[in-house]
Amino acid sequence: MTPKKNDVERRGRGRPQSFDRTQALYAAMRLFWDRGYEGTSFDDLIAAMGISPSSFYNAFKSKEALYQEAIEAYAKASGAWFYDILGEPADTRTTLERLLTFAAAEFTRDDLPAGCMIAVAATQCSPSQARLRELMATQRTQYETAMANRLRLGVNLGDLPAATDIDALAAFYMSLIRGMVVQARDGATRERLLEIARIGMQAWPAKEGHPSAA
Amino acid sequence: MTPKKNDVERRGRGRPQSFDRTQALYAAMRLFWDRGYEGTSFDDLIAAMGISPSSFYNAFKSKEALYQEAIEAYAKASGAWFYDILGEPADTRTTLERLLTFAAAEFTRDDLPAGCMIAVAATQCSPSQARLRELMATQRTQYETAMANRLRLGVNLGDLPAATDIDALAAFYMSLIRGMVVQARDGATRERLLEIARIGMQAWPAKEGHPSAA
DNA sequence: TTTTTTTTGGTGTCATCGCTCCATAAATCC
């Protein structure tokens, strides 16, 4: 959508950049992921990115602009599995099961920070960061809406009872995933997260005509 | 446990405190609850508490010490319902149901900040706040352990199958509660949280001899 | 080669943060 200054080809006039912009962005992303926006200082960033303040300012405009880019990079790289799985042709229950299982695995990779960059970000922050907070809430809403849309499709496909409260079910599973993120950040193992996911699938709505006994 | 300087009676020798220490502590608690530790500045604190820097230092030692006291105050005031409900004589399933329902209500009170002060605090923060992060992780573990103990009791009482993975079940429900906190902080209504709680109860383990069909 | 354009290194700057110090005030004790 937004054509960045240097995507593959960039033969401008002036002095060429001495660093790989994408690589620097990923370094920033990992730092933000691990420490959050307010917990990551300017000096930490330029150190991890290996650039000077002027290069930083020149290439990324500001810390906030960089954070937004980092969120986009995260969505494309480390968050894509979510939308990918939602788009798979499996039946709805299998899709949700895969989603939770994949979440457990992704949140406990040893080559990336634990958990998710978005799931619990900026839930408690200074009033001066109100814009950031709204941005993250919006991001979370988008993931939840995507899941709700997939569940709604499930109703249309007959995978879910027609009376299912789709928005509530999506909110339930997103809540569970966000809680799994907290567990992951506190050091929970992949096995533990898989157990949580397995129990979460027990809440899957019963088929029509088979109401669960009280 | 720790006898504070002024609990009810304190007739020392010097000039008396010109402010209500407990009231000031609660003001700080609410600020920390809403903004987190790093998101709450010293100046914000003394403004909300209505005291000067020297009074602050004299009465609370440091921002970090105040935060610890605020956590304790929270546990006694706004977090007590959790342990209270765990201690009620109801059967285990009812207890968990009440816990989730109460959480939905507590997280959406209009006289207090949304959500919980502990549930998602310091999951992303600066490395310089490593101690704080561990403190919060420990707090979360304590709540989870308390729930696990109640569930274990449920196994002994015959409320839950003997083969139940208690730690996993506790982790599941605590994850759900933490996710509900994120929802609450993003502005979810009490009704929405109640729906999430209701769905969460659908994951309650089936009685022995009545395995859920695949 | 000169000009133009863009990036870079290094330093400076302004605000905020979390205290810290000190003189003064208000209580009790002798």
Next chain:
DNA sequence: GGATTTATGGAGCGATGACACCAAAAAAAA
């Protein structure tokens, strides 16, 4: 009343945070 003890108001301080500026460097364009 004087001494002692504790709290207060207000100013200041060293560190950090997030840039901002500028002269020099490195490329293409003329």
